[in-house]
Amino acid sequence: xxxxxxxxxxxxxxxxxxxxxxxxxxxxxxxxxxxxxxxxxxxxxxxxxxxxxxxxxxxxxxxxxxxxxxxxxxxxxxxxxxxxxxxxxxxxxxxxxxxxxxxxxxxxxxxxxxxxxxxxxxxxxxxxxxxxxxxxxxxxxxxxxxxxxxxxxxxxxxxxxxxxxxxxxxxxxxxxxxxxxxxxxxxxxxxxxxxxxxxxxxxxxxxxxxxxxxxxxxxxxxxxxxxxxxxxxxxxxxxxx
Amino acid sequence: xxxxxxxxxxxxxxxxxxxxxxxxxxxxxxxxxxxxxxxxxxxxxxxxxxxxxxxxxxxxxxxxxxxxxxxxxxxxxxxxxxxxxxxxxxxxxxxxxxxxxxxxxxxxxxxxxxxxxxxxxxxxxxxxxxxxxxxxxxxxxxxxxxxxxxxxxxxxxxxxxxxxxxxxxxxxxxxxxxxxxxxxxxxxxxxxxxxxxxxxxxxxxxxxxxxxxxxxxxxxxxxxxxxxxxxxxxxxxxxxx
DNA sequence: TATCAGTACTTGTGATCACAATACCGTCCC
DNA sequence: GGGACGGTATTGTGATCACAAGTACTGATA
Numbered sequence: 001x002x003x004x005x006x007x008x009x010x011x012x013x014x015x016x017x018x019x020x021x022x023x024x025x026x027x028x029x030x031x032x033x034x035x036x037x038x039x040x041x042x043x044x045x046x047x048x049x050x051x052x053x054x055x056x057x058x059x060x061x062x063x064x065x066x067x068x069x070x071x072x073x074x075x076x077x078x079x080x081x082x083x084x085x086x087x088x089x090x091x092x093x094x095x096x097x098x099x100x101x102x103x104x105x106x107x108x109x110x111x112x113x114x115x116x117x118x119x120x121x122x123x124x125x126x127x128x129x130x131x132x133x134x135x136x137x138x139x140x141x142x143x144x145x146x147x148x149x150x151x152x153x154x155x156x157x158x159x160x161x162x163x164x165x166x167x168x169x170x171x172x173x174x175x176x177x178x179x180x181x182x183x184x185x186x187x188x189x190x191x192x193x194x195x196x197x198x199x200x201x202x203x204x205x206x207x208x209x210x211x212x213x214x215x216x217x218x219x220x221x222x223x224x225x226x227x228x229x230x231x232x233x234x235x236x237x238x239x240x241x
Numbered sequence: 242x243x244x245x246x247x248x249x250x251x252x253x254x255x256x257x258x259x260x261x262x263x264x265x266x267x268x269x270x271x272x273x274x275x276x277x278x279x280x281x282x283x284x285x286x287x288x289x290x291x292x293x294x295x296x297x298x299x300x301x302x303x304x305x306x307x308x309x310x311x312x313x314x315x316x317x318x319x320x321x322x323x324x325x326x327x328x329x330x331x332x333x334x335x336x337x338x339x340x341x342x343x344x345x346x347x348x349x350x351x352x353x354x355x356x357x358x359x360x361x362x363x364x365x366x367x368x369x370x371x372x373x374x375x376x377x378x379x380x381x382x383x384x385x386x387x388x389x390x391x392x393x394x395x396x397x398x399x400x401x402x403x404x405x406x407x408x409x410x411x412x413x414x415x416x417x418x419x420x421x422x423x424x425x426x427x428x429x430x431x432x433x434x435x436x437x438x439x440x441x442x443x444x445x446x447x448x449x450x451x452x453x454x455x456x457x458x459x460x461x462x463x464x465x466x467x468x469x470x471x472x473x474x475x476x477x478x479x480x481x482x
Numbered sequence: 483t484a485t486c487a488g489t490a491c492t493t494g495t496g497a498t499c500a501c502a503a504t505a506c507c508g509t510c511c512c
Numbered sequence: 513g514g515g516a517c518g519g520t521a522t523t524g525t526g527a528t529c530a531c532a533a534g535t536a537c538t539g540a541t542a
Contacts, residue, residue, distance in 0.1 A: 017317075017494090017495065017496090018495080018496070019495080019496085042522085042523065042524090043523075043524070044522085044523075044524095052496085052497095053496060053497045053498075054496095054497085054498090054524095055495075055496050055497065055498095056495085056496070058524080058525090059300070059303060059495095062300060062303065062304065063303065063307050066304050066307040066308060067307060068400070075503085075504065075505085075523080075524080076258075076503095076523085076524055076525080077523070077524075087397070090395060090396065090397040090398075091397055093395065093397070093398070094395075094397050094398045094401060097338065097339070097342055097398075098338070098339075101338055154331060154334065154335075155331065156328070156331040156332055156334070156335050157331075157334070157335045157338075159309070160335060160401055258524090258525065258526090259525080259526070260525080260526085283492085283493065283494090284493075284494070285492085285493075285494095293526085293527095294526060294527045294528075295494095295526095295527085295528090296525075296526050296527065296528095297525085297526070299494080299495090300525095316493080316494080316533085316534070316535095317493085317494055317495080318493070318494075
């Protein structure tokens with residue numbers, strides 16, 4: 001605290017725990033679909049792969065389980081959830097309520113800098129090459145949405161939304177792979193454009209509507225996807241019957 | 242599974258882990274305000290009081306921290322949060338959005354049995370003796386609200402609401418103690434009655450309005466309470482400055 | 483008397499061990 | 513050939529230990 005402003009040579013160094021790094025690494029792997037829906041994750045295997053003891057891993061897995069990103073099996077092992085059509089729809093219901101509200105607030109409150117950030121994220125999404133890996137599209141899409149939600153200045157609600165995205169992550173990416181990235185991207189572009197226009201024009205109702213439409217489209221795509229691959233999911237659904 | 246329906250002699254026995262029991266015990270203690278806002282909880286002390294090793298306790302505390310029921314200090318100890326007026330208001334914002342929506346759904350969907358459960362919970366709240374411990378009023382109030390939300394049939398959203406209540410718990414009970422139970426109860430009764438009437442008459446908008454009004458009243462009471470005790474909270478707020 | 487160094491103690495993190503429950507797999511018998 | 517049985521490996525839970533970082537108390541000194 002005695003340091004003068006210009007002496008930025010000694011800033012506090014990172015002091016994150018091993019557990020935290022393990023947590024973030026697994027979380028990212030889930031978002032990037034490095035684990036398949038239904039896959040069981042064991043503590044010792046992950047610990048070996050990550051080069052740590054089992055302690056940080058078991059705490060990281062518990063953290064992800066509390067956030068409902070991972071699912072607790074009756075054996076107390078954890079696995080990547082295979083969301084049923086109903087579960088996915090329910091999460092989307094919650095997302096529509098929360099994210100629609102956040103979009104509304106963003107349209108009311110966004111200042112110039114925040115608007116610029118949103119537009120930048122939108123450009124990044126649009127400029128993604130069409131034959132991109134699904135995780136890239138997913139990432140850009142995520143950044144666009146959260147640029148909006150951060151402009152709502154409601155950190156508590158933002159923290160509620162985050163885990164919902166991670167929970168949808170593995171199944172959404174699986175969906176992307178199956179349907180093809182270009183179709184997904186084309187669908188989202190319209191809603192993104194509408195949302196951006198609404199926020200720019202400070203029209204809260206229109207912004208909420210656009211975001212809700214975007215989420216609803218995802219939800220309906222997943223319903224269709226599940227119906228068409230019912231037999232595949234039937235096997236992954238109950239590995240313990 | 243081969244057992245006949247009438248042989249209820251051998252049902253599956255409880256197989257919860259020690260960690261789970263510890264978690265529930267601490268959680269209940271928080272709801273019942275056995276810990277004060279700002280109090281630091283240490284692993285070893287709790288372990289000794291509960292008669293276990295430190296392992297179950299440290300996992301239970303982490304669980305509560307992930308749920309934001311407890312707060313992580315820079316030293317990585319945890320403490321019962323002292324919610325600032327702004328933080329409390331933000332949680333209430335989220336609660337109004339989510340719980341208002343659930344009340345709306347309940348008014349649309351509640352069947353006779355669910356309506357009966359709500360009315361029962363309402364009676365229990367009203368019949369609570371006025372000089373009751375604050376935790377009893379809090380408990381009855383909670384049961385009334387959740388009887389409504391369960392009738393909405395949205396388990397995912399219900400899981401989002403639950404931690405918000407636990408987070409408010411310690412500060413709300415402190416508020417009850419300070420303001421007096423009868424004043425709180427009198428204020429809530431009106432809103433409860435309005436909510437119940439609206440659900441019974443299947444009027445979603447009115448139900449949402451009543452629940453939002455109830456939460457807003459709590460929020461405003463806390464604002465007032467904080468302003469009047471600013472000097473007390475100033476000390477508890479930054480125990481590490 | 484106020485300040486600072488030094489020490490003992492507290493606390494969370496991470497590793498390792500012990501154990502019970504479960505899952506897996508080969509074998510044997512019908 | 514197929515299903516039941518039994519042994520082995522795997523897995524999560526809980527306890528204990530080792531350690532580094534931080535805190536508080538103590539005593540000496542200016």
